[in-house]
Amino acid sequence: MIERNFKIWRGNSKGGDFVNYKISIDEGMVVLDALKLIQADQANDLGLRWNCKAGKCGSCSMEINGKPKLACMDRVTDYKEDSQITVRPVKTFPVIKDLVTDLSWNYEQNKRIPPFKPKPRENGAKYRMQQEDVDRVQEFRKCIECYLCQNVCHILRDQEKKNKFVGPRFMIRLASLEMHPLDTEDRIPAIKNEYGSGYCNITKCCTEVCPESIKITDNGIIPIKERVVDRFYDPVLKLFRVFSGSKK
Amino acid sequence: MIHKFDVVIVGAGGAGLRAAVEIPKEYSCAVISKVFPTRSHTGTAQGGVCAALSNEEDDSWLNHAFDTVKGSDYLGDQDAIEIMCQDAPRAIIELEHMGMPFSRTPEGKIAQRKFGGHTKPENPNDPNSKRIPVKRACYSADRTGHVMLQTLYETCIKNQVNFFSEYFLTDLIIEDNTCKGVTALDIATSDIHVFHAKCVMFATGGYGRVYRITSNAHVGTGDGCALAYQAGLPLEDMEFYQFHPTGLWRLGILVSEAARGEGGILRNNKNEPIMEVYAPIVKDLAPRDMVSRAIISEIRAGRGILGSDGTYYINLDLTHLGKEVIDEKIPEITGFARTYLGVEPTKESVPIQPTAHYAMGGIPTNYDTEVLADHKGNTVKGFYAAGECACVSVHGANRLGTNSLLDLVVFGRRGGKKIAEFLKTADYTDFDSDPKERANSTLARLLNQAGNEKTSAIRRELQENMMEKCGIFRNEADLKQMKSIIKQLKQKYNNITVQDKGKVFNTDLLETIELANLLDIAEAINDSALNRTESRGAHDREDFPARDDKNWMKHTFIRKSSDGEETKIAYKKVVKTRFEPMERKY
Ligand SMILES: Cc1cc2nc3c(=O)[nH]c(=O)nc-3n(C[C@H](O)[C@H](O)[C@H](O)COP(=O)(O)OP(=O)(O)OC[C@H]3O[C@@H](n4cnc5c(N)ncnc54)[C@H](O)[C@@H]3O)c2cc1C
Ligand code: SF4
Ligand code: SF4
Ligand code: FES
Numbered sequence: 001m002i003e004r005n006f007k008i009w010r011g012n013s014k015g016g017d018f019v020n021y022k023i024s025i026d027e028g029m030v031v032l033d034a035l036k037l038i039q040a041d042q043a044n045d046l047g048l049r050w051n052c053k054a055g056k057c058g059s060c061s062m063e064i065n066g067k068p069k070l071a072c073m074d075r076v077t078d079y080k081e082d083s084q085i086t087v088r089p090v091k092t093f094p095v096i097k098d099l100v101t102d103l104s105w106n107y108e109q110n111k112r113i114p115p116f117k118p119k120p121r122e123n124g125a126k127y128r129m130q131q132e133d134v135d136r137v138q139e140f141r142k143c144i145e146c147y148l149c150q151n152v153c154h155i156l157r158d159q160e161k162k163n164k165f166v167g168p169r170f171m172i173r174l175a176s177l178e179m180h181p182l183d184t185e186d187r188i189p190a191i192k193n194e195y196g197s198g199y200c201n202i203t204k205c206c207t208e209v210c211p212e213s214i215k216i217t218d219n220g221i222i223p224i225k226e227r228v229v230d231r232f233y234d235p236v237l238k239l240f241r242v243f244s245g246s247k248k
Numbered sequence: 249m250i251h252k253f254d255v256v257i258v259g260a261g262g263a264g265l266r267a268a269v270e271i272p273k274e275y276s277c278a279v280i281s282k283v284f285p286t287r288s289h290t291g292t293a294q295g296g297v298c299a300a301l302s303n304e305e306d307d308s309w310l311n312h313a314f315d316t317v318k319g320s321d322y323l324g325d326q327d328a329i330e331i332m333c334q335d336a337p338r339a340i341i342e343l344e345h346m347g348m349p350f351s352r353t354p355e356g357k358i359a360q361r362k363f364g365g366h367t368k369p370e371n372p373n374d375p376n377s378k379r380i381p382v383k384r385a386c387y388s389a390d391r392t393g394h395v396m397l398q399t400l401y402e403t404c405i406k407n408q409v410n411f412f413s414e415y416f417l418t419d420l421i422i423e424d425n426t427c428k429g430v431t432a433l434d435i436a437t438s439d440i441h442v443f444h445a446k447c448v449m450f451a452t453g454g455y456g457r458v459y460r461i462t463s464n465a466h467v468g469t470g471d472g473c474a475l476a477y478q479a480g481l482p483l484e485d486m487e488f489y490q491f492h493p494t495g496l497w498r499l500g501i502l503v504s505e506a507a508r509g510e511g512g513i514l515r516n517n518k519n520e521p522i523m524e525v526y527a528p529i530v531k532d533l534a535p536r537d538m539v540s541r542a543i544i545s546e547i548r549a550g551r552g553i554l555g556s557d558g559t560y561y562i563n564l565d566l567t568h569l570g571k572e573v574i575d576e577k578i579p580e581i582t583g584f585a586r587t588y589l590g591v592e593p594t595k596e597s598v599p600i601q602p603t604a605h606y607a608m609g610g611i612p613t614n615y616d617t618e619v620l621a622d623h624k625g626n627t628v629k630g631f632y633a634a635g636e637c638a639c640v641s642v643h644g645a646n647r648l649g650t651n652s653l654l655d656l657v658v659f660g661r662r663g664g665k666k667i668a669e670f671l672k673t674a675d676y677t678d679f680d681s682d683p684k685e686r687a688n689s690t691l692a693r694l695l696n697q698a699g700n701e702k703t704s705a706i707r708r709e710l711q712e713n714m715m716e717k718c719g720i721f722r723n724e725a726d727l728k729q730m731k732s733i734i735k736q737l738k739q740k741y742n743n744i745t746v747q748d749k750g751k752v753f754n755t756d757l758l759e760t761i762e763l764a765n766l767l768d769i770a771e772a773i774n775d776s777a778l779n780r781t782e783s784r785g786a787h788d789r790e791d792f793p794a795r796d797d798k799n800w801m802k803h804t805f806i807r808k809s810s811d812g813e814e815t816k817i818a819y820k821k822v823v824k825t826r827f828e829p830m831e832r833k834y
Contacts, residue, residue, distance in 0.1 A: 048755065096753060116346065
């Protein structure tokens with residue numbers, strides 16, 4: 001048993017502050033375990049979302065020592081023994097209570113995206129698709145909607161732009177539809193005009209925090225921007241190509 | 249607040265969403281879920297969903313049905329099993345058409361792989377010839393359930409289904425054998441919402457949380473089953489609960505069957521491969537119930553490995569597979585073992601123990617998902633159930649891997665169709681008593697009761713005892729003791745003080761309600777198990793080790809007695825079409 005100090009943000013939509021807690025932890029505990037322990041013994045009213053405790057459901061996103069993470073995949077013993085662990089809710093979305101934030105904006109974005117529209121099947125025959133064409137779609141499908149990428153994207157942190165750019169999560173959602181071998185819908189004009197692909201300046205912060213290691217920028221956003229360029233023009237992508245020396 | 253919807257579906261996992269997709273646009277449809285739909289448990293299923301597509305080799309739905317019947321230890325209803333297996337290929341193609349990206353074969357067809365218990369006769373012309381494994385499981389990398397859930401969710405969005413996310417079901421309103429709606433609590437505000445409906449479907453998932461070691465997520469508390477039971481309806485075959493042999497030690501997180509599929513070996517404290525003794529032919533690939541029993545037997549015989557907290561485990565040895573296979577074929581296991589146990593699977597064995605995984609039992613339905621009011625087959629008007637919370641019964645005494653995801657989409661759709669038919673003539677029925685008042689008074693009672701008990705402590709006591717006394721091995725003495733423990737815990741429950749009196753995201757209150765549900769589920773499991781004096785599938789009675797087809801080819805229907813103090817049990821005959829019971833040997 002080792003004693004550990006936690007500093008947890010407590011509050012609601014009107015405001016709040018950090019509160020200190022001290023607990024003994026077992027070897028192998030993750031931050032979520034520690035929070036649940038604090039909730040059971042010291043703060044029954046600690047607001048917290050979790051479900052799978054296995055990094056699969058995307059419920060337990062928060063900022064731990066300033067880094068956006070899933071609390072259930074973050075070992076307490078990975079932090080220095082004498083250090084304090086600071087936990088706060090994700091910053092980009094409004095707080096409901098303590099570590100729980102209002103994510104509904106994200107679900108609204110999803111609704112704006114034109115759904116999958118498959119090409120008709122030829123008289124009932126089964127579709128044929130190559131694995132290499134399905135690979136990309138499967139990669140984007142790994143997304144667990146933890147919204148950590150949405151949380152770090154500086155465009156979304158700026159409230160003004162929130163209604164102009166759908167954010168990295170939905171850029172890869174769009175990419176998964178656009179790259180689906182069977183899909184026939186054309187979303188390219190909307191990607192530029194409504195979903196704001198031009199706002200992304202390829203900082204790749206989103207890719208860095210993705211717990212599913214989805215290459216959000218390289219495999220999703222950049223190819224989508226390229227499709228936009230093929231039809232329109234995207235100054236950011238042009239600059240990016242000049243500086244990174246990437247071809248095509 | 250009062251809402252009116254033609255149909256209200258509770259549960260946004262695979263079953264609930266598939267049903268919602270099927271509701272025609274002219275009817276209003278609400279889906280209620282205590283978590284955001286895509287965080288439902290269906291999202292954690294990795295292995296696959298099976299159908300006799302014959303994409304990789306010859307197969308037939310009859311082979312699939314044979315395996316399912318045999319896997320169920322002959323307790324599954326064969327008419328329902330035939331429907332499911334026959335409909336499976338269509339269901340898979342339909343998912344593909346919705347945009348689900350299945351993994352492909354080199355010719356571009358949907359790829360299929362082998363999975364425990366799925367076989368075909370070696371000689372296609374002789375159904376009685378030796379059975380060999382067949383590639384029947386379709387998959388989307390190692391994310392089948394997750395991808396299926398997302399695909400169904402997006403199809404619901406397209407169909408403009410109304411979602412009530414983070415709404416917690418508090419009451420099922422049935423009056424005069426007619427279902428009239430539900431009440432639910434908005435978790436963000438604690439407001440009670442009444443959903444007045446022409447009909448209701450429950451798709452609330454399983455109840456693994458009744459056991460301490462479980463692969464089920466936090467939400468798996470069996471709320472739907474418990475509410476039906478509290479409403480006086482029967483629950484079917486509750487004694488059949490599947491333990492998956494390989495859960496991470498102490499945590500229960502699932503180590504997929506693929507680990508043994510790739511060649512992982514279970515070893516005891518002498519480093520002996522244990523399955524050589526228990527299943528000499530198929531060894532580590534024996535069915536789940538058998539491997540789970542083998543592990544517990546080894547531990548009981550003193551051949552387990554003692555862990556730091558005084559409990560025992562068995563080792564899953566993957567070291568001989570090499571880093572490449574481990575990193576490429578079963579990458580997740582490495583992640584889990586490293587994160588949660590600090591173990592490096594390429595160099596050391598992974599400590600495992602059986603983990604509570606899947607509820608074969610649940611709310612009894614016919615194969616059109618209409619809920620049964622009794623063992624005679626009468627139905628409750630306007631009430632449907634599908635998915636893990638329901639018992640059709642296609643899984644009987646033991647479910648085969650990959651058959652659950654199939655169950656969700658086949659019966660979810662059938663339920664949706666049946667509801668659409670019902671809605672053509674159905675109307676709203678007035679409530680006899682005010683549902684809002686009832687829900688609010690229950691909440692007020694919980695918030696005002698005071699005593700020294702704590703929700704988390706009672707839950708832990710329940711879970712630990714269920715694990716020990718009503719888990720993999722059972723006997724009369726243990727089950728009787730468990731019965732009185734449950735009674736005591738129910739008493740203690742009335743002395744719980746809910747510490748958090750707030751209205752916003754009051755998880756303390758929600759967990760207390762869930763605990764009441766878990767206690768009822770435990771009671772139903774335990775009493776059903778006590779009554780069944782035979783061993784079949786997942787139900788293993790040490791005092792009655794043999795399967796007894798003469799007396800026990802029947803489903804348990806358990807319900808609360810009218811005063812709620814005792815339980816009453818009746819039985820319903822298993823439906824047989826073409827498969828004669830045989831010994832279940834692998
Ligand atoms: C780790 C794991 C791996 C698995 N792998 C496979 C596999 O490879 N193949 C396979 O076929 N099967 C697999 N299974 C089994 C399968 O995943 C489940 O049986 C299935 O997903 C259950 O789906 P469902 O739709 O019935 O319910 P769930 O997906 O569990 O959804 C239940 C829904 O009900 C809602 N709900 C519950 N209670 C309430 C309440 N009180 N108020 C409001 N809403 C409520 C929840 O919010 C949720 O939306 C696996 C299971 C586990 C645990
Ligand atoms: S790469 Fe684009 S989407 Fe990702 S964080 Fe940067 S600006 Fe946002
Ligand atoms: S893309 Fe990655 S970081 Fe973003 S929501 Fe999905 S899983 Fe989370
Ligand atoms: S609890 Fe599911 S991702 Fe952390």
